[in-house]
Amino acid sequence: MKTWAISDIHGCFHSFLSLLNKMDFTFEDKLFVLGDIIDRWPYSRELVDYLMSMKNCTPLMGNHEEMMLSCLENDKYFYLWCSVGGQETLESFNVGHPCELDEKYINWFGELHIYVTYGKHVLSHAGVDLNQPYPFKMTDEKREYILWNRDVQRDFSGKYILVIGHTPLDVELIKDSMEEEVICIDGGCVFDGQLVAFCLDTHELLSVPLHEYDIPKNV
Numbered sequence: 001m002k003t004w005a006i007s008d009i010h011g012c013f014h015s016f017l018s019l020l021n022k023m024d025f026t027f028e029d030k031l032f033v034l035g036d037i038i039d040r041w042p043y044s045r046e047l048v049d050y051l052m053s054m055k056n057c058t059p060l061m062g063n064h065e066e067m068m069l070s071c072l073e074n075d076k077y078f079y080l081w082c083s084v085g086g087q088e089t090l091e092s093f094n095v096g097h098p099c100e101l102d103e104k105y106i107n108w109f110g111e112l113h114i115y116v117t118y119g120k121h122v123l124s125h126a127g128v129d130l131n132q133p134y135p136f137k138m139t140d141e142k143r144e145y146i147l148w149n150r151d152v153q154r155d156f157s158g159k160y161i162l163v164i165g166h167t168p169l170d171v172e173l174i175k176d177s178m179e180e181e182v183i184c185i186d187g188g189c190v191f192d193g194q195l196v197a198f199c200l201d202t203h204e205l206l207s208v209p210l211h212e213y214d215i216p217k218n219v
């Protein structure tokens with residue numbers, strides 16, 4: 001049994017399946033998906049359906065899911081979200097606005113975890129500020145940091161290992177960070193990089209390139 005993390009899949013469903021295959025992932029293993037599941041590439045619905053059906057997957061929220069959910073509260077976010085890949089998600093779900101999504105999807109997105117812990121590992125989309133006195137006591141400010149920040153705080157005196165996505169890195173740079181306190185596993189699959197799986201038990205890294213089936217025919 002192994003526990004893995006994958007981040008920033010962004011609708012690359014076929015790349016995701018090919019990575020699970022490479023991991024020899026079975027129902028006995030566990031998977032954390034660190035947000036930015038949707039947007040930019042065409043297969044967000046297929047990916048969400050698949051994750052919903054996995055009993056051994058814990059999905060977390062990214063800034064893209066947060067943007068989509070914000071459109072349900074206030075329409076001023078709608079055009080911004082559409083312009084950063086939300087349009088592809090709407091097409092994938094065959095709706096014109098997030099409010100038309102089936103309730104089961106809205107509930108699923110609404111219930112995504114903001115962070116999770118696994119032993120010393122703290123997992124979230126963009127990083128938890130672990131130098132704060134009460135890092136896990138949630139406020140609106142901390143939630144925003146966890147989903148959006150691009151310059152995460154480091155130096156936790158060996159107390160924690162932060163595992164995040166959000167900022168695309170070259171896979172070689174990710175490999176070099178395996179012993180560090182902050183491990184960013186976004187291999188930039190969506191930007192023709194790699195989709196990366198990180199094993200929390202062994203700190204091994206596996207990756208696959210963007211699958212050709214994920215690339216829209218008109219690109």
Ligand SMILES: [Mn+2]
Nearest residue numbers: 036062063166
């Ligand atoms: Mn992100």
